[in-house]
Amino acid sequence: MNALFKALNDPTRRAILERLRNGPATAGAIAEQFQFSAPTISHHLDLLRQAELVTSQKQGQFVVYTLNMTVFDELLGWLYQFKS
Amino acid sequence: MNALFKALNDPTRRAILERLRNGPATAGAIAEQFQFSAPTISHHLDLLRQAELVTSQKQGQFVVYTLNMTVFDELLGWLYQFKS
């Protein structure tokens, strides 16, 4: 839960998640959309992976990142506490 | 949205929100539940108020904090993007 909220507490990381709604993408393709350096985006992706918001698979020299929606259920569950 | 995620990115602040599910409480009553100093809790309450997750009303020398659930809808809306 801590890693989850931490990962979501950054606009760049949230934008990466929104990007991945359109389907999986390589680290490079994701990085192109932002003005930050590749290492910076790589670090953001690492935090998203720690929170299990994304998964990654190596494909040749590329690393493909995919949205993992199952974690959102955990978050929705926490939020629904407050909706009654 | 930034202030919202920022406010949620701390276990003490999330615990305060859960405390307020049981009803409004004064700053002092909230602070009693934690091992932190009163100024520290006051600061956390300030961040929660900035995110509009709580409202506060002064009642005499007390300040009563109340959960504001409407902001959770905004968050739920953001999350539902990812649920399709």
Added chain:
DNA sequence: TCAATGTTTAGGCAAATGTCTAAATAAAAC
């Protein structure tokens, strides 16, 4: 009016965060 109670503000400090450049690793292409 003065003291006690409840809360916030101010200021300081260590740790965490977000960024960068340079270097390392790994696969592909020539």
Added chain:
DNA sequence: GTTTTATTTAGACATTTGCCTAAACATTGA
């Protein structure tokens, strides 16, 4: 086998964060 391309790791640095104590502010009660 050497170079290019894709990505991560390492290390540095400025900013932000979360905590504290001391002081200020505001209300109540003697």
